[in-house]
Amino acid sequence: MEILLSVILGFMIIGAIYALHANDLLSAVIAQGIVGYGLVICFLHLRAPDLAIVQIVVETITLIIMVAVVLDSSRKELKTPAGWKGSVNVILGLVFIGFMIYFFDMATASLDVFGEHTLRMSQTYIEQGAQKTGAANLVTGVLWDFRGYDTLGEATILFTAALGVLTVLRMKGKK
Amino acid sequence: MKGLTPIVKKVAQLMSGIICIYGIYIVVHGHLTPGGAFAGGIILAGAFILLILAFGSEVIKLRKEETGSSMSESIAILGTLILATVGLLVGSKVFFHNYLPKGTIGELVSAGAVPIYNILIGIEVAAAIITIFLALIIFKEEEEQR
Amino acid sequence: MTVYFMCFFLFLVGLYGIVTRRNLIKIVISFTIMEFSVFLFFALIGYVENGVAPILTKNLPENPVFVDPLPQAMVLTAIVIGLATSAMLLAIAIRLYKKYGTFDIREINNLRG
Structure with missing residues (x-):
């Protein structure tokens, strides 16, 4: 796999x-x-x-x-002249990426090996989720019963994004 | 925006009905099979986007459709909030409490309030995506007219 | 473990694009690539070897091991949000293009007013 x-x-x-x-x-x-x-x-x-x-x-x-x-x-695509600003950008990006790799290496030490995942909270969801919510699809059960707050928040973000698109495109520019 | 040729229009008409039924199936069976509100809602939006792309429309008619879709979006999310708040008043006084009877696992009418949330959020997602798409198209049309 | 690192490398490709590109459309593309790598990382964390999808059906094997449903539920909503946010970024980009006639962010900075 x-x-x-x-x-x-x-x-x-x-x-x-x-x-x-x-x-x-x-x-x-x-x-x-x-x-x-x-x-x-x-x-x-x-x-x-x-x-x-x-x-x-x-x-x-x-x-x-x-x-x-x-x-x-x-x-x-824009023609990018290879000025000193562009190379400074690239070098800064590479240095930043090096830092990120170092921190990711530190963070993966606490993760489980791929394929042998265990989480205490998920065990409860898997064993009793079907009885508690009555939904055969455990993902939907978690989505709408145990984690209803999260899903409501995400639906609100979707609503806000649609409103944002309407606002940005309807705005009349300064003449 | 002009529409496309009659062959494309006819095929789009036939296909979008089937896609619509598939989206509704995925929303309604969200608690039994893979899928759910978010997947089904986007498939429904895809059917409408196919129709809009194939047929084209006048700006005035598109504006009317946009008003309808943004209204149904707001009403759907309001319904979700009301349904969740009723859970606060009934039973164990918890927001998002699943107070309806659970039924047996695996039947269409089961899982309490989960299918109702699925249907409401399915409408909300579909309407949001259609609103975004219509806003982009109307902006393009208005720029061309200027 | 290599899968985690390759997924993180995909994230870094998106980050590099956001830092170095000047074209607004390229920035939106890098943004979506970063989003995708985060979704994949969540799904990778939840995977269990020889697991089955977390859906109760009639013909399940004996003593099934389910894949973790919690990260999947988190990602399911996030994917749709990603579509809406990238559509909003594109709306801002096209608005700027119609005003200034270019996608170059540095040029837009110079032409302000």
Whole structure:
């Protein structure tokens, strides 16, 4: 399982790096689709069918919106002259990434080995979740019964994001 | 926005009905099978986006649709809040308390209030995504007219 | 453990894009890549070897080991939020393009007013 996931993740990383360096914005958007659809396959192999269904539709709609925006404006990537500012940016980014790798290495020490996961709280959810909520799909049970507050908050964020889009696009600019 | 050719229109008409039924199935069976409110809501939104892309529409008609979708979004989230607040007044006085009878596991009418939350949030998610999409399209149309 | 590191590497690719790119659309793309890597990390943490999906059906194997449903429930909502937030970023980007005629953030900074 680990080898299969590593291969798919390798493809996703190649797609992500290509998306950042493409000269045409349309091909960058499509290369971002590699990452999204690779994620769907990963979710299916990780036994998460709920996530796979959501992700495949979300990725399609994201691509539709991004392609519409890119076609409506300009497709050309900016010509970046290799000035000293650009190289300072790249060097700062690499130093930052080095720090992040160091801290991630420290943080993974406390994680379980991949595939041997145990969590005290989840044991209760798995053993008694079906009796307590009456839902056969344990994910929905957790979502709407044990963690109802969280889900209400996320629904509120969705509402706020829709309001934000309306506000940004309806605003009349200064003349 | 102009629509596409008649062949595309007919195929979109036939497909969007099937996609709509599939989305409703996923929302209603959310507590039994994979899926649920978020997945089904986005599939419903996808069916409407397909119709809008295939048929195109006048800006005035799109504005009317946008008002409807943002209204149904607000009403759905208000319904969720009311349903959750009733749990505060009934039974063990807990917000989001599942006070309806549970039924047997595996039947369509079971799990208390979970299917009702699923349906309400399904409407909310679908309406939010449609609102965002319509806002982008109306912005584009208005810029072209100017 | 290699899977965790590769997932984190995907996160770093997105971070590098946000820090170094100047095009607004590229920044939105890097943002979505970072989001995806976080979703994948949650799903990886919840995985149990030889587990089954956390859904009770009639034909389950004897003594099933379920995959952890808690990270899946967290990610399920976050994916939809990710769509809404990236749509909002794109709305801001297209608004800026219509006003200034470019996606370059440095140029927009110079042209302010």
